[in-house]
Amino acid sequence: MEVRKVSEKEVDFYDFEGLLEKAYGELPENVRHHDSRFEVPAAVVTIAGSRTIIENFVDVAEAMNRDPNHLLKFILREVGTAGALEGRRAILQGRFTPYLIGNKMKRYLKEYVICPVCGSPDTKIIKRGRFHFLKCEACGAETPIQHL
Structure with a gap:
């Protein structure tokens, strides 16, 4: 069995802070700067x-x-x-x-x-065919809703 030395750079790939920053960077602009409470x-x-x-x-x-x-x-x-x-x-x-x-x-x-997945108020109602969905701008979830 061969033992390989792992560099510090390879270990940091799964660094929580780094992954968190990457995820935050991929959020839409309007969600990223949401400072006020709804x-x-x-x-x-x-x-x-x-x-x-x-x-x-x-x-x-x-x-x-x-x-x-x-x-x-x-x-x-x-x-x-x-x-x-x-x-x-x-x-x-x-x-x-x-x-x-x-x-x-x-x-x-x-x-x-309110998005049922993440609780964000940043949603919009979209229509696809005969169906209506609540689309979350924060997490991207689409939840079917009853048409009025």
Whole structure:
């Protein structure tokens, strides 16, 4: 049996720090410089007569990086009512508590924004054929989602 002397350079090939730096270098630019924590503003909900108004609806949708119409369609389906966008706010037929609206927005975040693989909010919805996927910009995962 022959014993071969291994140089230090060959051993460092599997150096954890080196592999970590290499992986970090291969991340997309928008993910690499993600310094801030993902925060969505709380919905400002007012009830006027038999209508519920979400005052900052478009701001919430923009913070999630989603189309306001997609978010509105989800909420209307979840609460089982009619509604529409009016300027930067959403008007729903019926009286709904701020707690209920907040819970529906959290559910939307979980199903249509946050990557189930890595937990990153840097995702987008893509359509391939008849199917819709949540594509993560951070890890590259594609998760099938229900179409609204």
